[in-house]
Amino acid sequence: MLLLNLIVIMLVGGALAWWSERFGHGVPRLVALFVVLADLLYLLIAAAGIPREKFSLIPGATDPSSWLVSLKLEWIPRFGINFELAMDGLSFILIVLTLVLGAISIISSWSEDNNRQGFFQANILWTLAGVIGVFVALDLFLFFLFWEVMLVPMYLLIAIWGHEGKAYASMKFFIFTQLSGLLMLVAILVLAKMHHDATGVWSFSYFDLLGTELSANMAYWLMLGFFIAFVVKLPGFPFHTWLPDAHTQAPTAGSVILAGILLKTGAYGLIRFTVPLFPVAALEFAPIAMLLGVAGVIYGAILAFAQSDFKRLVAYSSVSHMGFVLLGVFAWNSLALQGAVMQMVAHGFSTAALFMIAGALQQRLHTRDMNKMGGLWHHMPRMGAVALFFALASLGLPGLGNFVAEFLVLVGLFKVNVWMTAAAALGLITAAVYSLIMMQKAFYGEPNPDMKLHDFTTLDMAAMTVMIIALIWLGLYPQPVFDLVQPVLESLYVEVGTPAVAGGTE
C-alpha cells in the first residue's frame, strides 16, 4: 500500500492546501510543504524497512514480487486492467527526486507573490502526485492515465499563474503532450490487442505484455508510438519547441517542476517501456535516436547561446542536456545508461536551481531580459555565488553531478561511435559558452548604483544548499546511485547486440 499511500497523500494534501486558504494567504504553502516533506519522510522510512539485499536484487521481468514494493488491485477486469504499481531502484530514485524538487518548488513560491495560493499549491501537489504515479505505474493503461492526468494541473499552473504569453504557451504544452500521448495510447492498445489475439486474454500489465510476439514491422511502428510520446516530453529534437515557451511562461514553481521532474518522465518512459518492450526494434532505431540526441545537444546549446531571455536560455540548455539522456539510453551499454540516469538526477537539481534564480530575478527586476541586467553580483552576492555554482554545474565542471553524467554518456557512446561522441562532446564546450555568457551578462559588469535589490533569503539559501550538497555528493561519490540503478538497468536491457552505426569504431 506504500505506493498508493504516497499518491493519495499528495492528492488529499492538495485538497487540504486549497481548503486551508481560508486561514490566511500564507497557510497553503506551509501545508503543501509539510505534505511533501511528510510524503518524503514516509517513503524514506518505508524504504529503510526494506531488506538491504532486495536493493541489489535484479527485479524480475515477469515477477513483481522481486521488486522493492508492489501492489496489484483489480480495477477494470473487463479489459484486464489492474491498478498495478511497483517500485524498483530507478523509480525510487526518481520519486525521491520528485519529492525533494517538489519541496523546493514550493519554497520557491514563497518569494513569488501568486494570488490564489490555495489552488496554486493544490495544483503543484496534484502534478507531483501524477508524476509519482507515472514512476510507479506498471499497468500500461494506468500509466497512460497518470501520464495524461498530470498534464491538467500543470496546464492550470501555466495558464493561470504564467507570464505574459501564458495562453499560447500552456496551450502548446498541452497539445504537444496530449497528441503524442494519443499515439502512445494507440500503440498501447495495439500491443494489448496483439496479446489478446495470441492468448485470448485482455491484459495491460507490463509483465504480461513484455515479450509479446510481434512482427518486426509492427514492433517498429509501436516502438515509434512510444518513442514519440516520450521524446516530446523529454524533449528531444525536433519535438522540443513547446519547451522554451512553456518554461519561460510558467511561474517559478511551475518551471522548477517542469524542468526538474516532468522532463524526466519522458526519459523514464524510454528506459522503462520503449526499450524493454521492443528491444529489437529499438536497437534497429538506435542510430536515428542517437542522431536526434546529438542534434538536440548541439542545437539546444546554440539556441541557448542566442537567447537574451534568462529563462529561455535555461530552457534551451535543458534541450541540450536532455540530448545526453537520449544518447545514453540508445548507446546501449551500461556505462552510457548509468550516465543517462545520473543526468536525469543531476540535471533535475541544476536546472531547478537555475529556474529558481531566473524566477527570483524576474521577481526583483520585472524582466527576464539579460541585456537589462548586469552587475547584479554587487547587489546580490549570495544569489550571484549560487548562480555561479549552478552555471558551473550546468557546464559540466568535474566534481559535480552533471560532469559524471555527461562523461559517462560520452565514454559509453565512444564504444559505439566515435564521430557522434566527438559531436556530442562539443555540447560540453558550448555549454561553457552559454553558461558563462549568462553569468557575464547578468551578474558581472558595471553595477547600476540606483538599484536596490534584496538578496536571497535564508529560506531560499536553505533550498539552494540542499541542491548544492546534492550535486557535490553526486559528483564526488555517485556510487550509491549506481548501486541502486544497476540491477534495474540489467533487468531492462536485453542483450540483442550493439547499435549498428555507420562509421562505428570497429
Added chain:
Amino acid sequence: MDIAYQSMLMPLILSAAILIIMMQIAFWRHATTSWILSCASLVAAMLSMAPVAETLPLQVTPLLLADQFSLFFSMLILFATLVTALLAKDYLQHRSGENEEFYLLLLLSALGAIILVSSTHLASFLLGMELLGVALYALIAYPERGHLPLEAATKYLILSGAASAILLFGFALIYAALGSLSFAEIGTRLAQVTEADKQVLVMVGSVMVIAGIGFKLSLVPFHMWTPDVYQGAPSPVTGYLATVSKGAIFAALMRLYVDARLYEHNALLLGLSLLAIASMLIGNFLALKQENVKRLLAYSSIAHIGYLLIALIVFGALQQPDLAIEAASFYLTAYVVTSLAAFALLSILSSQANLEVDDLQSMSGLFWRQPVLALLLTIAMLSLAGIPLTVGFIGKFYLFTVGIKGALWVLLAALVVGSGISIYYYLRVVFMMTTKATADAGEHGSGESGNDFPVVHYSLVAKSMVWLLILMILYLGVLPESFMGYLRGISL
C-alpha cells in the same frame, strides 16, 4: 395485464401524461403543475419497466421491439429529458409567456425518441423520428420571441422537413425494390437482389436514406444547420437536441444497421467511412475559431458523431461484433452525459436574466466567480476532449479498441488528428474561465465584457443536477466496470 402492454408501459405512460397535461393546460394554466406532472411521469416511466425487464425481449406488433437495447436507450432518453425538464424550470422562470406547453412538447418528443429506439420497422422509425422532430421545431422557437430562435426554428423546420422527405422517398424506393419495410426482412432480401434495375433502386434509395439520417445526425456534409440551430435554440433545448435527438437517431440507426445486416455491403461501409472522416476532421476544424460556446459545441458534436460511426463501421469486421455495440453504447452514454453537463451549465448561466449567456467571453473568470459551475464545465470539456478519469476517456478508449481490433487505420488516424485539434478549443473554454482572476489580468478584451457578470444564484434542483452530472462523469470515468458489464447484456 397483458405482457405486451406491460413491455410498452413507457410510451403508454408518456402518452397518458401528455393527454393529462393537455387537459390541465386547457382548464388551469399553471406552469409549476405542468412541470411537476411531466417530471413525475418521466420518473414513473423509468420505474415502469422494472417488473418486466426480465421477460424481454418481446416483439410488440411488427413495428416495435422491447428488448434490453431499447430499454437501455429509453432509460437514457428519459434521464436526459428529466434533466432538461428540471433545468428548464429555472430557465423559463424569467422568460415571458406561458410555459406550460414547453413540458408538453418535451414529453412528446421524448415519446418519439422512445418509439424510435424501439422500432424494428421503417414505418415506426419514421413515425418516431417525426414525432421527435416536430415537437423540437416548436421547442426551439418556444420561450423567446427574439429573432435568433425564430431563425433557428425556421431553418430546422425547413431543412429537417426536406431531410425527412428525402428519407421517406428513400424508404419508398427501397420498398419498391424489396417489398418490405421490416429491418430484418430488408436484410434478407437485400442479399438476394440480383436484377439490375432493382439494384439501382436500392442504391438510390440507400443514398437518400443516408443523406436523411446524416442530416439528422449532422454529419459532414449535411451539417450546415447545426451551429445556427444550436445557437438560436434556448440552452436547455439545445442540450436536448444534442443528446436525445441525436442519441435516439443513432441508436435506431444501430439497430437498422445490425438487423438489416448493412455491414455486409462494402460500398455502404466506404460511404460511412468517408462521412465519418469528414465529420471528424471538418467538425473539429470548424470548431477552432468559434467565439460562441453553443456553436463550438455544435461543431464538436459533429465530430463526436463522426467518432461514433467508427463503432458502426467496424461491426462487421470484428470476431465478436458485440464489442462494437458495447463501444457505441458506452460512447453514446458518455456523449449524452457530458453534453448534458455542458448545456446544463449554459442554461443555469442563462437562467438569471432574459438573455442567453453563451459567449466564450462571458465564461471569463467563472473559475473565481462560481467554482462549482466552472468545475462542471471544466470536467465536461475534459471529458469531451477525452482526458482520463472522465467518462469521455473510457468512451474513446472503447473506440480505439474496436478500431484497432478491426484494423481501421485510416479512421483511427482521423480520430487521433481530430482529437488533437479538439484539445485546442476545449482548452480555450477552460482557459477563458481562468482569466480575469483579478483586475490585473487584463490581456483579453479588457473592454465592455469585463468582470461585470453577476454571480448566478440557482435553485437547489439545479444544484443537485450539477453535482449529479459531475459525479456521473467522474464515476463512469474512474469505475466503469459495472456499467461495462451492464452494457455487455444489451447486445442487439
